[in-house]
Amino acid sequence: MDNTPAQQHGPGRPAGSGTRLDSYVDRYAARTAGMTASEIRALFAVASRPEVVSLAGGMPNISGLPLDVVGSAIGDLIATSGPVALQYGSGQGDPALREQICEVMRLEGIEAHPDDVVVTVGSQQAVDLVTRIFCDPGDVVLCEAPSYVGALGVFKSFQCDVVHVEMDADGLVPEALEQAITSVRASGRTIKFLYTIPNFHNPAGVTLTPERRPRILEICRRHDILVLEDNPYGLLGFEAEPQRALRADEAEGVIYLGSFSKTFSPGMRVGWALAPHAVREKLVLAQESATLCPPSFSQMAVSAYLSTHDWQGQIKQMREMYRERRDAMMEALRDFMPATCAWNEPEGGFFVWVTLPPGVDAKAMLPRAVTARVAYVPGTAFFADGFGSGSMRLSFCYPTPERIREGVRRLAGVLEEEMELRQTFGAVPPSAAVEARSGYDAPSSDLS
Amino acid sequence: MDNTPAQQHGPGRPAGSGTRLDSYVDRYAARTAGMTASEIRALFAVASRPEVVSLAGGMPNISGLPLDVVGSAIGDLIATSGPVALQYGSGQGDPALREQICEVMRLEGIEAHPDDVVVTVGSQQAVDLVTRIFCDPGDVVLCEAPSYVGALGVFKSFQCDVVHVEMDADGLVPEALEQAITSVRASGRTIKFLYTIPNFHNPAGVTLTPERRPRILEICRRHDILVLEDNPYGLLGFEAEPQRALRADEAEGVIYLGSFSKTFSPGMRVGWALAPHAVREKLVLAQESATLCPPSFSQMAVSAYLSTHDWQGQIKQMREMYRERRDAMMEALRDFMPATCAWNEPEGGFFVWVTLPPGVDAKAMLPRAVTARVAYVPGTAFFADGFGSGSMRLSFCYPTPERIREGVRRLAGVLEEEMELRQTFGAVPPSAAVEARSGYDAPSSDLS
Numbered sequence: 030m031d032n033t034p035a036q037q038h039g040p041g042r043p044a045g046s047g048t049r050l051d052s053y054v055d056r057y058a059a060r061t062a063g064m065t066a067s068e069i070r071a072l073f074a075v076a077s078r079p080e081v082v083s084l085a086g087g088m089p090n091i092s093g094l095p096l097d098v099v100g101s102a103i104g105d106l107i108a109t110s111g112p113v114a115l116q117y118g119s120g121q122g123d124p125a126l127r128e129q130i131c132e133v134m135r136l137e138g139i140e141a142h143p144d145d146v147v148v149t150v151g152s153q154q155a156v157d158l159v160t161r162i163f164c165d166p167g168d169v170v171l172c173e174a175p176s177y178v179g180a181l182g183v184f185k186s187f188q189c190d191v192v193h194v195e196m197d198a199d200g201l202v203p204e205a206l207e208q209a210i211t212s213v214r215a216s217g218r219t220i221k222f223l224y225t226i227p228n229f230h231n232p233a234g235v236t237l238t239p240e241r242r243p244r245i246l247e248i249c250r251r252h253d254i255l256v257l258e259d260n261p262y263g264l265l266g267f268e269a270e271p272q273r274a275l276r277a278d279e280a281e282g283v284i285y286l287g288s289f290s291k292t293f294s295p296g297m298r299v300g301w302a303l304a305p306h307a308v309r310e311k312l313v314l315a316q317e318s319a320t321l322c323p324p325s326f327s328q329m330a331v332s333a334y335l336s337t338h339d340w341q342g343q344i345k346q347m348r349e350m351y352r353e354r355r356d357a358m359m360e361a362l363r364d365f366m367p368a369t370c371a372w373n374e375p376e377g378g379f380f381v382w383v384t385l386p387p388g389v390d391a392k393a394m395l396p397r398a399v400t401a402r403v404a405y406v407p408g409t410a411f412f413a414d415g416f417g418s419g420s421m422r423l424s425f426c427y428p429t430p431e432r433i434r435e436g437v438r439r440l441a442g443v444l445e446e447e448m449e450l451r452q453t454f455g456a457v458p459p460s461a462a463v464e465a466r467s468g469y470d471a472p473s474s475d476l477s
Numbered sequence: 478m479d480n481t482p483a484q485q486h487g488p489g490r491p492a493g494s495g496t497r498l499d500s501y502v503d504r505y506a507a508r509t510a511g512m513t514a515s516e517i518r519a520l521f522a523v524a525s526r527p528e529v530v531s532l533a534g535g536m537p538n539i540s541g542l543p544l545d546v547v548g549s550a551i552g553d554l555i556a557t558s559g560p561v562a563l564q565y566g567s568g569q570g571d572p573a574l575r576e577q578i579c580e581v582m583r584l585e586g587i588e589a590h591p592d593d594v595v596v597t598v599g600s601q602q603a604v605d606l607v608t609r610i611f612c613d614p615g616d617v618v619l620c621e622a623p624s625y626v627g628a629l630g631v632f633k634s635f636q637c638d639v640v641h642v643e644m645d646a647d648g649l650v651p652e653a654l655e656q657a658i659t660s661v662r663a664s665g666r667t668i669k670f671l672y673t674i675p676n677f678h679n680p681a682g683v684t685l686t687p688e689r690r691p692r693i694l695e696i697c698r699r700h701d702i703l704v705l706e707d708n709p710y711g712l713l714g715f716e717a718e719p720q721r722a723l724r725a726d727e728a729e730g731v732i733y734l735g736s737f738s739k740t741f742s743p744g745m746r747v748g749w750a751l752a753p754h755a756v757r758e759k760l761v762l763a764q765e766s767a768t769l770c771p772p773s774f775s776q777m778a779v780s781a782y783l784s785t786h787d788w789q790g791q792i793k794q795m796r797e798m799y800r801e802r803r804d805a806m807m808e809a810l811r812d813f814m815p816a817t818c819a820w821n822e823p824e825g826g827f828f829v830w831v832t833l834p835p836g837v838d839a840k841a842m843l844p845r846a847v848t849a850r851v852a853y854v855p856g857t858a859f860f861a862d863g864f865g866s867g868s869m870r871l872s873f874c875y876p877t878p879e880r881i882r883e884g885v886r887r888l889a890g891v892l893e894e895e896m897e898l899r900q901t902f903g904a905v906p907p908s909a910a911v912e913a914r915s916g917y918d919a920p921s922s923d924l925s
Contacts, residue, residue: 051755052729056669056703058635061610064762091563099563100555107548115539115547115742150598150768157767161634162509179769186609186766187506221504255504281500294563296773307499314512318634319605319767320598321627325744327774 059166060188067410072395076404082436084423085404087231087379089291090354093346095338099294102333110329118325120317121309122148122301126332130301133335134287137263138277141303147312148323152261152288152300156180156224158315159257159284159302160187163221169213171223171254173201175382175411175420177231180224180259184413190218191413198373200237201225203244210252222255222284228272229262229378232411232422236272236376246279254282261288261300264344266377267352281305289331291379292344297327351379357430358423361437367444372423379426382408384419389447391421397447403439507614508636515858520843524852530884532871533852535679535827537739538802541794543786547742550781558777566773568765569757570596570749574780578749581783582735585711586725589751595760596771600709600736600748604628604672606763607705607732607750608635611669617661619671619702621649623830623859623868625679628672628707632861638666639861646821648685649673651692658700670703670732676720677710677826680859680870684720684824694727702730709736709748712792714825715800729753737779739827740792745775799827805878806871809885815892820871827874830856832867837895839869845895851887 057064076083106114121127127143134141149155156179164170166188172181174193184191192213195205206223213220225245227237237245249256258275266272276285288300304312316323334340355374358381362372369386385391392407406424408417423440425433505512524531554562569575575591582589597603604627612618614636620629622641632639640661643653654671661668673693675685685693697704706723714720724733736748750760764771782788803822806829810820817834833839840855854872856865871888873881 053703053753053756056611057759058609058611058613058616060613061759061763064610064759064766066758066762088565091560094559094563096555096559099559100552103555104548104552107544107551111542111544111547112539113744115542115744117536117738117743150772153769154767161506162512163504163506165506165508168506179766182766186763255501290565294774295565296561296563298768298770298772298774305501308501310514311505311509311512314514315509315634318512318627318630319602320746321601322746324598324746324772324775326742326746326778327772330774 060186064186072399073404075399081399081402081404082428082432082439083404084425084428084433084436084440085406086427087424088427089295089347089379090350090427091294093350094294094343098338099330099334102337103330105337106329106333114326114329116325118322118328120322121313122146122323123325123328123332126299126328127301129332129335130287130303133264134274134276134285134303137260137271137274139274139285139303140277141280145303145306145309147302147304147309147316148328149300149302149316150320150323151290151295151298152259152286152302153179153183154298154319155286155300155302155312156183156257156259158312158319159222159286159304160184160189161319162308162311162315163255164189167218168221169218170221171206171209171213172413173225173230173233175232175408175417176224176413177226177259178406178410181411181413184224189221193412193414193416194223196230196233196235198235200227200230200235200241201245203241203248206245207248207252210248210254220254222257223249224257224259225275226259226262227275228260229265229375230380231262231378232380232406232408233382234373234375234378234380235382239272242273242275243278246275246282250279250282256283257286258283259286261286261291262378263287264292265348265351265379267348267355268376276303284308292347293331293334293340297331298324299327299331348377351377351426354425354428354430354433355381357433358425358437361434365438365441367441367448369448370444379424381423381425383421383423385421385444386448387419388451389444390418392418394443394447398440398443401439401443403436403443405440508634512634520847521852523847529847529850529852530876530880530887531852532873532876532881532884532888533854534875535872536875537743537795537827538798538875539742541798542742542791546786547778547782550785551778553785554777554781562774562777564773566770566776568770569761570594570771571773571776571780574747574776575749577780577783578735578751581712582722582724582733582751585708585719585722587722587733587751588725589728593751593754593757595750595752595757595764596776597748597750597764598768598771599738599743599746600707600734600750601627601631602746602767603734603748603750603760604631604705604707606760606767607670607734607752608632608637610756610759610763611703612637615666616669617666618669619654619657619661620861621673621678621681623680623856623865624672624861625674625707626854626858629859629861632672637669641860641862641864642671644678644681644683646683648675648678648683648689649693651689651696654693655696655700658696658702668702670705671697672705672707673723674707674710675723676708677713677823678828679710679826680828680854680856681830682821682823682826682828683830687720690721690723691726694723694730698727698730704731705734706731707734709734709739710826711735712740713796713799713827715796715803716824724751732756740795741779741782741788745779746772747775747779796825799825799874802873802876802878802881803829805881806873806885809882813886813889815889815896817896818892827872829871829873831869831871833869833892834896835867836899837892838866840866842891842895846888846891849887849891851884851891853888
């Protein structure tokens with residue numbers, strides 16, 4: 030296979046006259062074949078211009094962080110522990126940080142031992158490592174409908190089959206989960222785990238109710254399904270105390286993922302997995318294979334921040350700031366959006382899920398929206414199966430309340446035009462640049 | 478498969494009375510089956526005690542780093558660019574750092590564009606991402622004999638078949654490479670790439686001669702074999718200017734890997750891959766799937782260090798420090814080791830490869846060595862096929878010259894005893910704790 034016919038246009042001899050742009054195209058692994066850049070990326074490059082209001086990105090607003098505190102904590106760290114912070118560390122992660130991670134998780138009712146925590150390069154890497162150790166090609170991962178684009182990207186890259194399970198305003202629907210399990214198994218396929226984001230869901234903005242949590246756990250226990258609980262936003266609720274984690278009531282059947290990206294700094298890339306002991310051992314081996322060890326320097330910087338700063342007070346400030354932005358978005362949606370649109374009111378996190386009037390295609394409309402200087406992520410990005418064209422994710426995390434209002438006003442204008450065109454011509458052809466396609470769009474840090 | 482019989486001892490119901498330690502054992506991916514902790518790890522835990530001279534680890538000696546310079550560069554970074562350094566960054570890596578990486582590579586004759594550089598979480602992650610995008614189960618990777626334990630771990634974790642190619646004092650043997658290619662292809666298998674460490678090889682300590690470099694490139698070109706050139710030690714030569722990289726003379730057929738772990742700080746976990754354009758695109762997509770983006774914070778810290786400090790002068794100091802340690806090890810080997818041992822004199826890097834007297838098994842002897850307060854890595858760690866029991870890797874990077882001398886003295890004592898036992902009893906049974914096994918030992922950061 031590698032000596033015919035790739036040999037004729039191999040690395041030493043690039044293919045002639047533009048017929049083959051990638052001389053390696055025949056050499057990649059099967060898992061790489063589907064790894065293509067999303068065509069909406071080019072639009073996001075445009076969307077990053079200052080005149081565009083981006084309601085697309087998932088970047089936290091870290092402008093409130095006390096840079097003087099962070100700077101002096103890190104300065105002290107280098108002065109007192111430089112030779113450790115600059116050296117290789119444990120593949121499992123810094124022991125002091127793992128203790129602190131257990132403190133953080135205690136806020137959600139989790140009693141855990143630092144030995145069962147593995148530090149990862151953001152919780153994205155935790156999704157990657159868990160998938161790596163569990164999933165063979167063709168294995169099924171159950172995900173909410175819709176689900177986090179970055180996790181879908183990992184599942185695809187390990188050639189998993191994603192089966193979406195219905196969610197509603199109360200989160201994942203227990204009956205739908207039960208039915209999905211039964212029907213996947215009836216088809217002879219193997220379910221490796223349920224991937225779920227119980228709190229302030231990305232992208233759906235909903236939270237699994239306290240009533241449903243034990244039911245979801247009971248179903249998974251009964252059907253012997255491992256739960257991968259991804260919880261980056263759990264401490265960013267606007268109304269009440271943090272919800273009790275699924276992991277708090279089920280230690281052996283849940284792998285819990287957490288992150289400092291939304292409550293402190295994404296640039297540190299410090300997340301973690303809390304896993305049953307035997308799984309944790311595999312995760313450490315996988316981490317060592319992937320990176321030898323996560324960065325000592327940023328782990329110790331996070332640890333220094335946590336131990337020198339009132340991080341819970343800081344999170345409280347963040348919650349207030351995000352609540353104000355959520356309120357601005359809710360008000361703008363009510364003020365400007367066509368009556369045939371629907372959306373939810375998230376109680377925390379970064380995102381609102383908007384359902385568009387029947388027949389409007391969010392992906393086809395995106396170039397027109399960007400031209401009107403507003404950006405969003407089309408719903409199709411959050412489904413593995415081409416669904417979601419009638420929805421979009423709006424983020425309220427990054428722009429100011431004023432910009433959010435202006436962005437929603439522009440978006441509503443684009444929608445009105447779209448609906449008028451539909452009334453006049455029956456249907457709007459998709460833009461040539463973003464033709465309808467099945468599948469979802471590859472993740473990018475802009476979409477995180 | 479997931480409903481029988483795993484269902485009976487699944488996550489919710491741990492197996493009873495110790496019959497099954499890992500209730501997930503039937504659930505892992507095929508790639509995970511072989512992922513087991515090395516039995517020599519327990520010994521290395523002992524070997525990390527201060528009374529043991531460890532000639533095992535690959536940790537650089539960073540005690541010479543100017544902590545005041547590093548601390549103030551990072552302090553300034555937070556003060557002036559905190560909101561960027563603490564935020565998500567590009568999946569490909571910080572553009573300013575990628576420019577600087579091109580400057581670093583120029584020292585080895587490489588002319589490259591920052592667009593073709595992907596920043597990785599140490600060059601370990603670069604090996605992981607390259608393997609991820611190229612290798613299906615059963616694909617062959619050609620490696621030197623011996624080869625870097627961390628790379629072997631990655632190849633194993635992606636279910637590659639490693640085929641070792643002979644190396645001698647001049648590095649990889651061209652005729653052996655040609656023969657390996659022919660014989661692997663004759664067996665119908667697909668070679669995905671040649672993984673090679675041309676400079677100051679880990680673990681062999683040898684360097685590919687200037688005469689052989691064009692021959693290796695010619696063979697790979699002719700047989701259409703991609704080269705993965707791993708070069709963490711290239712700037713740490715003791716005698717002369719850096720060697721010209723393979724990549725300097727072949728842009729399309731070589732992926733070059735570099736790292737700041739040995740020339741600045743491993744705790745930053747900043748490495749990189751320089752790849753042909755189409756491959757670079759796949760690597761970025763793989764990086765986004767694995768981590769969203771490498772840590773902005775440590776990338777910008779490395780960048781600040783490079784732009785505020787005389788990093789080349791710092792590397793010159795490191796070379797002198799390592800040369801002194803290499804000299805101490807050479808002298809001690811000459812003074813203490815049995816005449817039937819052989820070793821090479823490395824011209825740079827961290828490692829010496831020692832061939833033991835016939836019949837002595839380095840792995841079986843390790844517990845006795847640790848008891849005598851000296852540690853090394855048995856040669857078997859560096860082979861995928863069980864070879865190497867008659868060799869060991871000694872590191873001179875981390876202990877002081879005095880400790881190196883003492884360590885070699887202790888090691889020679891253990892060897893003498895071993896040989897006496899052999900003379901008396903014919904053969905020494907392997908210790909129960911470290912029975913001979915085929916395959917290599919999983920990597921750990923201690924072995925890097």
